[in-house]
Amino acid sequence: MHPYPFAYHRAGSIDEALQLLSTHADDGKLLAGGHSLLPVMKLRLAQPGHIIDITGVQELRGVQQVDGALQIGALTTHHELATDPLITEHAGLLAQIAHVVGDQQVRHRGTIGGALAHADPAADYPAGILALDAEVVARGPGGERVIPIAEFFVGFLTTALDPQELITAIRVPVQAGTGFRYEKLANPASGYAIVGVAAVVAKASDGTIGEIKVGITGATDTAFRATTVEDSLRGGAGDAESVKAAAKLASDGIDVLGDIHAPVGYRTQVTQNLTRRAIMNALEHASA
Numbered sequence: 001m002h003p004y005p006f007a008y009h010r011a012g013s014i015d016e017a018l019q020l021l022s023t024h025a026d027d028g029k030l031l032a033g034g035h036s037l038l039p040v041m042k043l044r045l046a047q048p049g050h051i052i053d054i055t056g057v058q059e060l061r062g063v064q065q066v067d068g069a070l071q072i073g074a075l076t077t078h079h080e081l082a083t084d085p086l087i088t089e090h091a092g093l094l095a096q097i098a099h100v101v102g103d104q105q106v107r108h109r110g111t112i113g114g115a116l117a118h119a120d121p122a123a124d125y126p127a128g129i130l131a132l133d134a135e136v137v138a139r140g141p142g143g144e145r146v147i148p149i150a151e152f153f154v155g156f157l158t159t160a161l162d163p164q165e166l167i168t169a170i171r172v173p174v175q176a177g178t179g180f181r182y183e184k185l186a187n188p189a190s191g192y193a194i195v196g197v198a199a200v201v202a203k204a205s206d207g208t209i210g211e212i213k214v215g216i217t218g219a220t221d222t223a224f225r226a227t228t229v230e231d232s233l234r235g236g237a238g239d240a241e242s243v244k245a246a247a248k249l250a251s252d253g254i255d256v257l258g259d260i261h262a263p264v265g266y267r268t269q270v271t272q273n274l275t276r277r278a279i280m281n282a283l284e285h286a287s288a
Ligand SMILES: Cc1cc2nc3c(=O)[nH]c(=O)nc-3n(C[C@H](O)[C@H](O)[C@H](O)COP(=O)(O)OP(=O)(O)OC[C@H]3O[C@@H](n4cnc5c(N)ncnc54)[C@H](O)[C@@H]3O)c2cc1C
Pocket: 029, 030, 031, 032, 033, 034, 035, 036, 037, 038, 039, 074, 075, 100, 101, 102, 103, 106, 109, 110, 111, 112, 113, 114, 115, 116, 117, 118, 120, 122, 123, 124, 125, 161, 165, 166, 167, 168, 190, 191, 192, 193
């Protein structure tokens, strides 16, 4: 199906994009990789009258190390994340995730900013970005603001961004000595996560679990941090039995989704199993 007609605008800078967003506040949409926006437009689930193409905005590209964090430009593609040396060295979890997003074409066009702004409940990055305790840097008419990731995903396809704001970057704390792992059961057709679980573990000097963060996507209508799992393991030895017991808490307190790909009971089981696997693997690779 063809989308409804729209006007096309090409922004050359962040300021220009913001100006266009505020002019077309009720009817404008940013275009990054187009791999989520165009499908929903073709299905006529979204009918923006104005498309603001930001792909030429160079300020939104690139990965830099700034004050103990990696600053990842919103237009960084999945392929760039999968292959960037700074990401591989300091935030390897993101490289691991980027490798399993969609297919080659999706990875070369789709961007991390677009993926987070779209907030698809089956998208991969949200699990990892939550487990890395990242921050989203956004600019709007009132200037810049930093949104902790715990406050960013607010519901199905919904984020804390205002309609006139754009994501400029994602800040990820540099990881040292942590073990990490992303486990995903992929939809065989699209590659999206039926369930995806990211775990980041730091060991204390005595070898116990000093810190643990677990992000889960696909299980319910928005990605979330599995804090009950984390709380039950923090300070413990992280043996196989305790991890198995903790992983069973991963689906507590959420409305597990059921659909043609995975009914509720199956998705619940997958959520628990992938949580156990992700944590065990992260533990194996964490250094004391
Ligand atoms: C066949 C196929 C398979 C896929 N498989 C997977 C998969 O396995 N896992 C996965 O996670 N994803 C998957 N995707 C989605 C893909 O990763 C998209 O690239 C991504 O979700 C959106 O990024 P984009 O740059 O294409 O954004 P766009 O489609 O351009 O934009 C998406 C939304 O974000 C907004 N937006 C874009 N950039 C910004 C910004 N900087 N600030 C604020 N708002 C912004 C747009 O206005 C729009 O509302 C798949 C997509 C396709 C088509």
